[in-house]
Amino acid sequence: MERLDKRLAATGNWSRKEARELVKAGRVRVNDAVARQIDQKVDDGDRITVDAAPIEGGGPVYIMLHKPAGLVSATEDAREETVLSLLPERYRRLGLFPAGRLDKDTEGLLLMTNDGALAHRLLAPKSHVDKVYYARVDGVLDEADCAAVEQGVTLGDGYVCLPGHLERLEEGRAALITIHEGKYHQIKRMMASRGKPVTYLKRLKFGPLVLDENLPKGGWRALTEQEISELFGQ
Numbered sequence: 001m002e003r004l005d006k007r008l009a010a011t012g013n014w015s016r017k018e019a020r021e022l023v024k025a026g027r028v029r030v031n032d033a034v035a036r037q038i039d040q041k042v043d044d045g046d047r048i049t050v051d052a053a054p055i056e057g058g059g060p061v062y063i064m065l066h067k068p069a070g071l072v073s074a075t076e077d078a079r080e081e082t083v084l085s086l087l088p089e090r091y092r093r094l095g096l097f098p099a100g101r102l103d104k105d106t107e108g109l110l111l112m113t114n115d116g117a118l119a120h121r122l123l124a125p126k127s128h129v130d131k132v133y134y135a136r137v138d139g140v141l142d143e144a145d146c147a148a149v150e151q152g153v154t155l156g157d158g159y160v161c162l163p164g165h166l167e168r169l170e171e172g173r174a175a176l177i178t179i180h181e182g183k184y185h186q187i188k189r190m191m192a193s194r195g196k197p198v199t200y201l202k203r204l205k206f207g208p209l210v211l212d213e214n215l216p217k218g219g220w221r222a223l224t225e226q227e228i229s230e231l232f233g234q
Contacts, residue, residue, distance in 0.1 A: 001041040004030065007048065011055050013090050027051050052222030053091055061094055062228050063087070063112040064209065068217040073101035073110060083110060086218050099123065100131075100182055100206070108133070108203035109211040112220070118231065122207060128162070128180040132205035133187050139196035140172040149177065153190040159183070161190060176204070207231060 008019035008028070020038045022028050028035040029049045030042055042048060053061045065083060067073070072080045075097050084092055091112075099111040099119035113119055122129050149166040165178040177187055188198045204211050208230035215221060223231070 001043050003038070004028070004035055004040040004042050004048070005038045007042050008050070008055065011090075013055070013088075022050055050090075053094060055090075060115040060118075061091070061096060061113060062115070062223040062231070063091070063096065063220050064212060064215065064223055064227075065098075065110040065112050065220045066211060066215040066217055067102050067107055067110045069105045069107050072104050073098040080104070083112070086220060087112070102203060103185060103188070103201070106201045106203065107217065108201075109206050109209060110203075111206055111209060122231070123182065125181055129207040130205065131179050131182065131203060131207075133177045133179075134169075134174065134200075134202045134204055135177055135187055135191065135198050136170075136174045136200040137191055137196040138199050141166065141168050141175055141194075141196060142172060145194050145196065148194060149190065153193055155183075155189045155193055161186065164190075208233070 004023060005016050005019040008014055008022065009016045014022065023035050023038045026034050027050055029052075030040065030046050032047070048055050052063070065086060067083055070081070071083050071085070074080075074082045075084050076082060083098055084096065087096065095114040096112045097114070097119070099113055100123055102108060102110055111119075111122075121127060146166045146168065149164045152163045153161045155161065161183070162180050164180065167176040169175055177190075179186060179190075183189070187201055191198045209223075209227060212221065
């Protein structure tokens with residue numbers, strides 16, 4: 001048995017002082033219970049996490065990331081900086097990957113996890129997981145555009161999208177667009193087929209997850225227990 005702050009410091013990721021601050025901030029859990037005392041005794045059988053990440057790996061991790069424009073949704077790329085670069089080094093050793101992609105110039109909610117089974121289920125076409133985007137367009141959206149999205153927009157290559165929903169905003173120059181699949185550049189291609197190309201795009205929702213308005217661009221946080229539970233109920 002040893003003190004919790006000593007065990008955290010022994011990983012090399014934090015000093016004893018930093019470890020104590022993590023505990024005081026409620027960011028440390030021992031066997032899924034929030035640690036309350038820095039001198040709490042732990043042993044090798046205890047599962048210890050910081051911001052939901054196991055300190056020595058081995059467990060599933062679920063991170064909400066506010067993706068900024070300019071990064072690619074990948075774990076590695078020979079030419080471009082990836083979203084993984086936004087996370088601390090300790091997370092990069094846990095096999096995290098983005099569950100679904102956002103275009104390089106698209107901002108917003110991105111789920112980072114190492115739970116392949118959950119990611120596969122969320123992304124499977126038959127799951128029909130809602131994805132909600134805020135989009136600004138070059139042009140003015142009208143009722144015909146709303147009807148087209150409700151019926152399923154036909155893209156330039158002839159593919160017919162699943163029915164979605166378009167709610168006009170800002171006098172038709174922006175919209176909330178809900179889709180249930182994730183084809184390559186789908187929102188952009190949908191609006192381009194309507195003659196109103198997208199000039200700005202941001203994902204606000206992915207299934208039950210809603211982008212935390214307190215997260216700055218490039219910011220991240222561990223999902224709450226409630227959010228994780230809702231993901232598995234999706």
